[in-house]
Amino acid sequence: MTKTTLNIPRISCQHCVHTIEMELNDLPGILEVKADAGSKTAEITFQDPATEEKILELLAEINYPVQ
Numbered sequence: 001m002t003k004t005t006l007n008i009p010r011i012s013c014q015h016c017v018h019t020i021e022m023e024l025n026d027l028p029g030i031l032e033v034k035a036d037a038g039s040k041t042a043e044i045t046f047q048d049p050a051t052e053e054k055i056l057e058l059l060a061e062i063n064y065p066v067q
Contacts (some may be wrong), residue, residue, distance in 0.1 A: 001031065003045045005012060006020070006066045008059065011040045023062050027054060 011017060017035040020042055024033045029050025035042040044055060056066055 001045060001047045002052070004036055004055075005041050005043050006059070007040060008035070008042055008064050009040055010064050011035060011037050011042075014024075019062065020059070020064055023058060024055065027058055030055075032033055052058065 008020070011020065014037065017037055020035040021033045025031050027046075027050055028042065029048055030046050032045040033042060034044075046052075046055065050057060052063070059066055
């Protein structure tokens with residue numbers, strides 16, 4: 001199990017938070033996602049088959065690239 005915190009500058013509202021959490025939770029291996037509009041971050045807990053690379057790719061695909 002791995003836990004990471006990602007900076008996602010495009011998070012600006014609760015809709016963004018919901019979209020990120022919903023999309024990431026559909027990725028196999030994601031255990032928990034907590035996105036926050038105030039800090040513009042997402043805390044993600046995951047295990048195989050999810051990888052940080054797959055998470056970053058998905059966020060870029062849904063127009064929330066990580067910086």
